[in-house]
Amino acid sequence: MHVVIAGGSGFVGGYFAKMLIEQRHQVTVLTHSDIAVINARLEKHHGLSGKVNLISYDDYNGEGDVLFNFAGESFGAKAITTRRLNLLLSSRLDIINKFKSLITLPPIYVQASAVAIYDDKGNGEIDENSPTNGDNEIAELTRKLEAAAQELNERFNFKHFYIARFGIVLHRNGGFIKKSAFTPPFTILHAENKVPFIELHDTLNALMLMTEGTLPSGPVNLVSPQSATLKELLACCFKHSKLPPIPIMTGFLKLGDRRMILLKADQDVKPNVLLQHGFKFYTPDISKVD
Template identity: 30%
Template sequence: MYILITGGTGFIGTALCQELINQGHYLTVLTRQSLTAQEAVSYCQNLADFQDLNQFDAVINLAGEPIFDKPWTDQQKQKLLSSRLNITEQLVELFHKSEQPPHTFISGSATGFYGDLGFTKKYDEQTACGTKFPALLCQQWEETALQAESSQTRVCLVRTGIVLGPTGGALQKMLPLYKFGLGGKLGNGKQHWAWISRNDHIRTILFLLNNKQSQGAYNLVAPNSISNADFNQQLAKALKRPAFFNVPSFLLKLGLGERSQLLLDNQPLIPQRLMDEGFEFQHHTLGEYLSNTFLSIK
């Protein structure tokens, strides 16, 4: 396939692009970086370079300003929103201008769509949207992407949880603390984190790309979410380090403001639609992932 990718130079995008190349696909990557084109990869810096998308079979849209890196001032919230909506709107417009548009549009979202959930059950893609900033951000992002849907194009929305990998993402920020024995639970530790290995995240995108029946929203999370307290203990055990520290909720809220909800919200999510469609996860539980795949972090 000929595939256009936005966000192809980040933690997830870099590995995804390499896997797509390995499978024989040809990529055009939207990036502001000056990179040397490879045999199967070309780069562009502006979607204005395209009149339409007729030359592509699929589009994968992962672009967006990192949500956790900076305080959520009004200005930063607008930047987070614009970085997602502007590119998605431009892509939708190009879909509409195409006589033969790409057959598949895979567009990013996040489990922040759901906000803080209850403790009585596990939640799937039928769960309603939350009401706080991350939820409204994801909702607008998804609604924009769905405008590309037509009889010629199917749209898949990927609601991504915490992506784990040894060389980046959330663990890159956590590991230094744990290696120095400064790890610990956040708040009361009862909140569930919806996580997924980077390898499974990439495999789910490839699954959605190749499964012509797939469309709509998908939770890109492992089948088994984990409480923050258990996450803390299992990561500490894998690193053979103590993890006795505890950061109270009020300190997280004081230090991080609204961003603290990304760490404290309870999200016992399951990837129901992926499981229903036959996707097979390689990593079902965090303990199995850490012990079998993540030995390099030691």
């Protein structure tokens, strides 16, 4: 199988490319960056130098069996100010518009999105059929992204079309946990709000299901069956720290940084599509994350 990954040098994309190569699939990574730089990054973190076909978006002609679109500026890399919020959206829409200009695309298309699109006020369980009525700026960004992907689907009429709605992806070697290593350990008083998460290996296995087209087209929640409380999430991030966590109040969180929206939200999101199709989670709750 030939799998094309837009954004394949990022956290999830890089590990997914490695899994695909190990299973003897052909992998093409699309990039805006210098190909030599991306090749060096994939080699350093995943040992993939020479094993992945790297091409620019301008040189991509729509080939492949499956197209995963993880492309766009990272949500976690920097504080999300008003200016950066616009960049997060435009960097994603630009890639979708490039795909729209092509004559053909692979028959299976997967668009990365986020559970932030759902209600975040703690109003009970949420699944793929729940309203996408989150009322914050990140939810609005996500709705615009998904609308653009739907337009792409209308243009190409994909055999399988997936919206992969991610919770926070956890792994010791990247993402939220690794970024936490650069801050002093802390906990937040009264942080009992539920935060959807998924361990990296469960994420990769779920994405593999999409390459096979075994799930019905539509949204798929990439979250663990058991949401963690924010307090549990922070304890997981700092569990190997030798320093005791510093308790703080939520009022000390930086209000100008929209990343705090994701941590202060209260969402009990369930992966019903995966569960209904027999998917086995190896890390079903936060206590199982190493």
